[in-house]
Amino acid sequence: MRRFPIANHPDLRRRLLLQCGSTLIALPTLAARAAEAAVPAASAPTPAQTEGPFYPRVLPADRDADLTQVVGRSGSARGTRLYLSGRVLGVDGTPAQRVAVELWQCDVHGRYHHAGDEGLPRDDDFQGFGISATDADGRFAFKTIRPVPYGGRPPHLHFRITRGGQAALTTQLYVAGEASDRDAVIAASPSGTLARLSIRLTPAPEREAGALKANYDFVLR
Ligand SMILES: [Fe+2]
Numbered sequence: 001m002r003r004f005p006i007a008n009h010p011d012l013r014r015r016l017l018l019q020c021g022s023t024l025i026a027l028p029t030l031a032a033r034a035a036e037a038a039v040p041a042a043s044a045p046t047p048a049q050t051e052g053p054f055y056p057r058v059l060p061a062d063r064d065a066d067l068t069q070v071v072g073r074s075g076s077a078r079g080t081r082l083y084l085s086g087r088v089l090g091v092d093g094t095p096a097q098r099v100a101v102e103l104w105q106c107d108v109h110g111r112y113h114h115a116g117d118e119g120l121p122r123d124d125d126f127q128g129f130g131i132s133a134t135d136a137d138g139r140f141a142f143k144t145i146r147p148v149p150y151g152g153r154p155p156h157l158h159f160r161i162t163r164g165g166q167a168a169l170t171t172q173l174y175v176a177g178e179a180s181d182r183d184a185v186i187a188a189s190p191s192g193t194l195a196r197l198s199i200r201l202t203p204a205p206e207r208e209a210g211a212l213k214a215n216y217d218f219v220l221r
Pocket of ligand 1: 054156158
């Protein structure tokens with residue numbers, strides 16, 4: 001019977017070669033994955049939604065990113081506090097710097113401000129409209145109130161993002177689990193839109209008692 005040193009045994013050599021081969025294949029794969037991780041992930045653009053009839057006709061004098069306080073008034077808005085933050089990104093994942101994120105929504109009574117929305121009680125301590133400019137990382141942040149349903153529509157927040165004064169995206173965000181395609185605006189949107197435009201509200205006791213928070217990243221085409 002012919003004897004082979006263990007390392008020279010044909011079966012073992014073949015197995016070693018196979019193992020080495022797979023290691024050689026695995027190394028470039030790991031290197032490629034590391035390179036991929038360094039490049040921001042590409043994403044589909046955030047779906048657009050109708051602007052609706054309640055964009056301010058005249059922007060309020062106080063239009064900062066805290067919609068719960070109006071300059072010159074001692075009170076603060078009624079409603080549950082919502083801290084909403086996120087980023088504005090390009091489809092290649094790069095941050096959109098110094099773009100203006102505009103937010104408008106109705107007050108706790110369901111009334112829009114600055115848009116001729118008459119008939120309902122009005123919370124004069126709610127700003128109704130605000131702007132947050134993105135920083136170098138594309139980050140924005142608002143302090144506002146949890147959106148409420150009104151006129152048959154589910155709770156939602158309106159946004160317009162402008163870049164260099166030009167509108168880049170107009171859309172709406174919905175509270176996860178509180179909207180469906182029974183809403184006319186959602187029903188008129190392509191399938192999958194609601195899932196892309198839903199925000200999950202979670203408690204934010206670190207901000208203030210009873211407050212909620214949510215995060216959302218907008219992707220501009
Ligand atoms: Fe609306």
